[in-house]
């Protein structure tokens with residue numbers, strides 16, 4: 370870690386960079402939130418000031434993603450990982466099955482967790498042979514007849530891949546872990562039955578998870594579900610069954626307002642594509658660095674890249690640190706480099722990174 374006196378370009382995968390104006394607003398209101406005389410952190414979750422924060426955040430998210438009324442939007446504690454257990458428990462019963470598309474570490478974890486409770490769940494795609502650079506084009510033909518749902522990780526944070534086209538399925542409801550891309554691209558919510566996202570990649574602080582689900586498609590299962598994993602119960606209580614992560618909800622709410630001010634999800638999607646293309650275009654013409662993921666599967670949020678001479682990777686990483694580029698080390702099993710460029714990463718951050726990579730290449734080749 371350096372000793373910087375200013376905010377640096379933070380390419381961490383998550384927890385990740387938040388928009389500076391959001392942090393400034395939070396700082397401004399930190400000790401005394403809008404004349405309440407207290408910090409949001411110190412407020413009762415049952416009183417009006419916090420209820421307003423909660424309601425506005427959900428209304429803003431609904432409008433940003435055009436979420437239809439039959440979908441619930443609920444805040445959960447426990448991170449995205451809690452939903453790996455919660456979703457099977459809410460949607461499956463003994464003997465039931467669901468189909469999982471295994472495109473990386475997170476979908477594998479979700480699959481293994483579901484299998485603990487429901488051993489009949491099936492894998493319908495495994496990206497292992499492609500070293501997880503492949504993304505399937507899922508259609509109804511791939512889906513098992515007994516599948517209660519189809520599970521995907523829409524953006525694979527670690528391998529830097531995504532479903533460029535969201536599968537359109539008629540025969541089974543689609544569930545998507547969108548932790549590392551919710552709010553970065555336009556969506557048709559009706560393509561899904563469940564979308565969930567841990568906040569710490571593109572939305573806010575860690576430990577908060579947003580679950581969006583079709584109320585009409587949630588079954589009555591014949592077994593008990595732990596309260597904090599019970600989608601219907603959490604919805605019925607308006608995300609307030611117990612004390613929710615209040616401060617994290619407040620920050621997420623500020624992020625939603627910030628994205629609205631930028632022009633909404635379609636405006637940020639355009640910026641995100643421009644940012645990612647700048648980096649991929651550089652990598653594709655470089656003789657020193659390259660992007661291992663085929664063009665059609667490339668994530669706009671997590672750009673994975675490598676060098677042709679990995680004996681120098683450590684030197685590059687040290688230099689990144691010195692220059693004030695944080696979080697560029699590839700995931701531990703993947704190696705190389707990864708630039709996570711969520712909504713909050715300004716375009717100047719990409720320009721600065723590309724200039725650095727160009728200069729490094731020039732000096733070493």
Ligand SMILES: *Cc1c(COP(=O)(O)O)cnc(C)c1O
Nearest residue numbers: 448449450475526546548549567
């Ligand atoms: C980070 C991540 C998770 C895990 O999130 P936690 O909040 O740590 O449980 C799950 N899925 C995806 C796609 C992720 O990127």
